[in-house]
Amino acid sequence: MLPVSVGRPAYARENLSAGILHFGVGNFHRAHQAEYLDRLFAAGESHDWAIVGAGVFEGERKGKDVLQRQDWLTTLVEQEADRSEARVLGSMIDFIEPADADAIVARMAQPDIRIVSLTITEGGYFLDSSDKFDPSHPAIQADGTNPESPKSVFGMILAGLRARSRAGHPPFTVMSCDNIPHNGTVTKNALVGLAKLSDPDFADWIASNVAFPNGMVDRITPATTDREREILEREFGVEDGWPVFCEGFTQWVLEDNFSLGRPAFEKVGVQFVDDVSPFELMKLRILNGGHATIAYPGGLMGIHYVHEAMEHPLIRAFLRKLEETEIIPMVPPVPETDTNAYFDLIEQRFSNPKIGDTIQRLCLDGSNRQPKFIVPVIRDAIAKGASISGLALESALWCRYCAAIDESGRAIAPNDPNWDTLVRVAQAAKDNPQAWLDQEAVYGAVGSDPRFSAAFAQWLDMLWSRGTVATLEHYLAT
Template sequence: MPLRLSHSALDALPDRVAAPGYDRAALSPGILHFGLGNFHRAHQAEHLDRLFAMGEGQDWALVGAGVFEGEKRARDILAAQDWLTTLVEQEAGSSRAKVLGAMVDFIEPANAPAIIARMAEPDIRIVSLTITEGGYFLDPDDRFDPGHPAMAADAADPAHPGTVFGMILAGLRARRAAGLAPFTIMCCDNIPHNGVVTKNTLTGLARLSDPDFADWITANVAFPNSMVDRITPATTDRERAILREEFGVEDGWPVFCEGFTQWVMEDNFPLGRPPLEKAGVQFVPDVAPYELMKLRILNGGHAVIAYPAGLMDIHFVHEAMAHPLIRAFLRKLEETEILPNVPPVPDTSLPAYFDLIERRFSNPKIGDTVRRLCLDGSNRQPKFILPTLRDALAAGREVEGLALECALWCRYCAGVTGSGAEIAPNDPAWDSLTAVARAAKDRPQAWLDQRAIYGELGQDPRLAEAFARHLAALWAEGTEAVLTRYCGG
């Protein structure tokens, strides 16, 4: 009979499952976090759990917060487990499970007054975010979009915000009114210069209603940049069943992830921070080289394998990596077009980093899905693929493989795989993407003319020629034939 996870059950956990190595009653809050999904719990919460087990930083426990009504279900699950999460780290030859206890509360989602009041308390010294790459209200040029309806609504009524940025602004106002120093805002999302982007969105929203307050934020609030990395798939019944049957624990929302984890961050925390360097976090003066390496080689690599695998009806990422054509496509494109467009990184070999990425993608235990990698291309392609393509074109370098990746995404968005199976909607803009992708079958330039995605890049003649040629071949010959030719076989 599996043991249902709760605080009272910690002493009875099966031998294969580690309990938190500290007294949770001794913890006190210091961080309020928006976005209590799997990545946050496998990354930030896990690093804090490690730190607390050393007897360090125990006044930096987590308080959860959520903007959307739909997050109430997640809160209910975690509340029933006393805010505990079972984390299962999986590698090809091993699996390890432990219970994380770093979170001590989760405010009712979408309860803006309660969330704002909690941010105004002096014990909250860091507000952190994992709200996905598409959650920052940016225009096609990655600048703050003041015309977004959600931003316009919060600017018109700052006292009743509906977005995470409106709530953070209200929390900062409340602290300033009470004479409290502002908290540090720590973004943990996979976007370039994530601290700068967060600052630009927050000050951009403030400027719409109170320019003086925007200036105060610029002068007084810290936004450290960071690079975060851990492959963490969504939780399904598969993961719940593995935990129940192999480890003897019943958890409504466990997290499965790879053993590898990396967190590189700038050390800019005026109100202090947990000593995370003792738990494996690397603090550096400039995180930009590390984040660019990761975004282009890892996140870009995910995009490279995602769409051919999706078109070939492959379900899991490790299955895609086991297909010789997809593996060869990834290696050739990385070595000839991605790595040459990644600047040097301190104390890092880029080829060795890619070798590590290739092994991580091939991990058969993770259960990461191709569909997850294909998700939200309209937000991810401009961040993970197009900057590399732009740099390659500007330098006169090879772009055949990157153009093929764009064509594969277009072909995927047409909504049907090579076998004729329907692809379920997989992007916030799926309907418009599908219409354009189908039009591009006869007029390829229609795809590149999506200025919200490609901007001026879509008009480059080298990209347009290669893209049109690859897309026509994908429709006429199929994915395998095109990959075979590209890979030289």
């Protein structure tokens, strides 16, 4: 029995039926899409849209096994500075054996699945250095050569659509819930691009008939560790092998583009718009760019938690100055939104002491995140002749971090799919800063801009010669 202080599904789970198959049943999905559905079900709505989990990697079996022992239930703990609330979500009703392509494709082929959604991280979309679909990627080439035996998520979705077509069922909507610009369009390009390798006619059919809504998603959701499991048991009396801790804030902005209907998400706060781009750009630049801004000085100083970084006066001041002088000016107007007030809220969210979000998580995967969250801002600022000093410092901090030694001389653990390359280039950049900017996959033409490269070289030299604290002090004083 759950303690009375813990919320529970306010609906009969036996009356739910599947409508969504979701790839990537991690913390963010359960704190976001699964939580919206749980609230919708509690309101007596859309009970035929429950979630079936799926995964393409063997490593996802561990999470699947934990959730199966709990009858697919997840404890969600919302934490703010002045409150903590826990409730159990019941919106997932099944989870197909991970990496079992035949079973996953067969489930997608069933007519009750009307949405296939994805949370597969920024690096899961097979993009090249210019953020275009890369058909030469080995995983894509393998699925293009053997479309009946798919291994990638897009290969499985393609096989699922083909199976539905053969059975005479209309296509499901493919909905990305990942934090990438134009996520629906990126997903469409990946799926159509893969299909072209084996069946160009079917690729054209997908482009004309399958819906790919763009969306903006936002909720700070750290990884689950023993810390979270212990807090849940100590403060709420609940044992959960894989609980999710998150902030109270949540946002989801979606284009209303669904081929086979959708849950009534608008009844639980999802904002439907004709064009998600302004909201998406605001979030990617101000929030995700802000995360990058505090990540690398925090990592170099050996700071563990995000809220601790925000308690450091230099890091907090660096964030605010960079946002107000260089990032926010590069954010176009957003309907019914004050971008400065939006940043004030983000500053408050980053400072939440209960979330337990880590600097290490924010530093993760910089080679994929910097080209999406920071480099486009630099590119726009260069084009407009605007200030780039703080952005150059952020890039120099990332480079210094990737040298794999922090300010106290401790080794920095590998934290990027391209870590070995980044370490080698970052160490070379100590004597030749341009070596870092010549990473075309990250910087493109920005790396050769003389104004940016000069500022970057100045900051990197200062970081190595004077350290992070003195460099931040110099930036804030100028």
